[in-house]
Amino acid sequence: MTGPNQTPIGTMMCTQNQPTQNVNCLTRKVSFVFYCAPLDESNSMYEAAYGSGDVTHRAITSSASYLNNLPFVVVDADTNQVIYPYNNANGQTAAFGPKVHSNTLHDGARWVHSLPPINIPNHVNRIALHIANDAYQGYRRFQLFPWTVPNSAHCRVNVYELRSDLQERFSDANQLGQSPAENTLAAKPGSADEYYGYLNGDVWLSISHEFTDQEITRLCPPETLSRTAQGGGNTERLDVNWTVVLQPIYGAGVNSRSMAPFNVRIDALGITAKFTERAVANAVYTSNRTTVQQALRRTSPRAFAALLKAAWRVRIDTVDLSSSWRPMLGSRLHKMGVGLDVTHFDDGQENIHFVIRNQGIADRGNAFPASPGGRRLEALYEELRGDPGVSSGAVHTPWRSWVIPHDNHMHITVKFE
Template sequence: MTAPNAETLTRPEAIATDVPVPPVRTVTYLFLTGTWVAANVRSSSEKNIKIPYEVAFDGVIQDRAPDWPRRIIGGTAFTIRVPVGVEVSLFLNTDSLVGARMHPVYAVTPDENDVHVTIRETRGARLETLAEAVLARTAVDERSGRRIDYYDAPLHGNIWARISRVYTSEAAAETLPADADAAIRDAVVSIYRGLDRAQLEIQIGNPPVQTISATFVDSENPRVNISNYSFLRDGLPRVHPLGFFALLDAARVAGATVVNLTSCWRPSLGSIAHRAGIGLDVNIIADDAGSVRINRSELIGGMPTPWVSDAEPHLHRRRGEDRGAWTAEVERNKPPLFQAFRSALEASQHVRQIFDPWYLDANSRDEVPATYNEQNNANAMLHNNHLHITLNIPELL
């Protein structure tokens, strides 16, 4: 092979030209969530909420940069580098998912200065304000010496509603497993078609071999934090269809005739689970043998319940000395219907977390067994009077 010479390396047509590169600015977002939580509470699921998100430049979703967080975390700022003159916006919560992305929020376009946007979450106030960043001031950062435009923006119930996907009956039908029981499938899809009352009567089998009366209970939080809120129109359709499917199908498997579903989608309370429509609660189930109110708060002085014996509070206090005696008493008084219902949920591939008065399982998909609910910390006491599930939706967790 002939070695290249200087003549072949320096052809006249290969003259370099200057390509202008636009200067880059930083855009920093800081979400101050759960502002109603007491200042001395250093960590909470509201102050440090984890919000799914995507970033768009001029409306185009960007690949995740290595230094961007997996989730937006309340109280923790994150920074995006963007060319001057390019609009930055966010898609949040379930509106960040593929197939949604209808409502970009908190858009800013950096020009001469870097940008810092502070989003403050409030409850029940100024619900008419939009998810828009408003310039508050310009100042020089003492550490970097750079000029920064500081913007403020609101976050409240109406905005949570806007960034929470409303599922249609078609989307529900496509989401449910192909081998779903026909009656359960029809019941779930009907929720997204629109119910005229917060109750379903589900006939299993043809001819029917089981009837499930499912009641959906609204909560105060969306009523006081969303304008013109309707539970049937605005609340139920924001729940992920697999949530209703998992609970109703577990009721079918357990032989239940009644299931009471509470704390569906809500905008301004708790972790991301209920706000993203992947958290649901149940407080009552029943079968032909009787009703089970899912409550063991009597263990620490709450309402009386058949599931806490007279002996158990004493055994609970002494569990450090004889744990086996306490757990045996827990098992001895546990209602069979509850165990069947919970076992069905535990077997569901669609369920990721199960918290209830008997057990706590932060990951029901792994091989680590659930632990007993000792009602000795905030999460344990929160779930001493109902069963909670979180769906196994990785892009939202």
């Protein structure tokens, strides 16, 4: 038998009336190619569905989807044993590599990721993927594309990421026949040893981890916050149970798919979280069933806790949020529920109302504005950078620590574990 990193050395056939002996079984390889979702703007299929110039139903805006460094594993679908990466004894995951450009699928420019060919052990009949936060050991709850591997030397599986509402149009335009059932693969018409499946918003909903109350407590244990009293004097302290404090956020938007803005009052901290209009558009409009609450509950409690804690310490009483969990826009961070975007904040007592937006290229990487709002943003930025739950170097603003595309918001990335 061949090992996972070996190829067969041959097959020995015996003469007539003698048994046939297979010295080695055929080594099967599978290559996965992921075609990430394109922007809705100038997407002919989007325009056919909603009309040219429609912006109401747009979900994939400003940054097309890509999957650089997204964690994944391939498992034996019957035993759940990891077969790739080959070195996985300590829970290691593999990661998507760099993206390349493609414009061949009749719906606009896409980023494409090709995973390395994966050797399928001879004893394995069916395989499946785990991706994003579902790839981590202890979180593997959803098998992506469980599939019986054909007895072919090398198969290719094309995974097309796309909005659920455009799936049938995509199948027709690319002559793929009837769309496969959700989370299944189908043979690609006219292509030997080639298969395809759809990674749509409904499948992303199933993949992505929904944080439970028990996990909120584990990731954000109760703590005592402190800050300097106004005007000096004694230090103010506040005991916080994050499982309780975050319930108004995680309880918002039950059974709702509305794009209207909404406010969540956090009474324990005296802070209002304002979710802007279309803050969850990417989660809701790429799926046929995702609700506002389901999007919020797929955002790590560490993200909300870090922002609210920092805001309380620097006496900000309102924060505007434009994006949390979103499966099909930009990088892996929001897909994995560890990213949060802030566009505006207020301090009503000192009449500070600050829009987080620079004035152009010259501001990128430079000091914060010298205004009261700019100084308050700097204090918020420093508090976030010092939070142990925030990833190192992962607070980006239109000024300090600028990276594309953060000209009009502050981005925070927290640690998943």
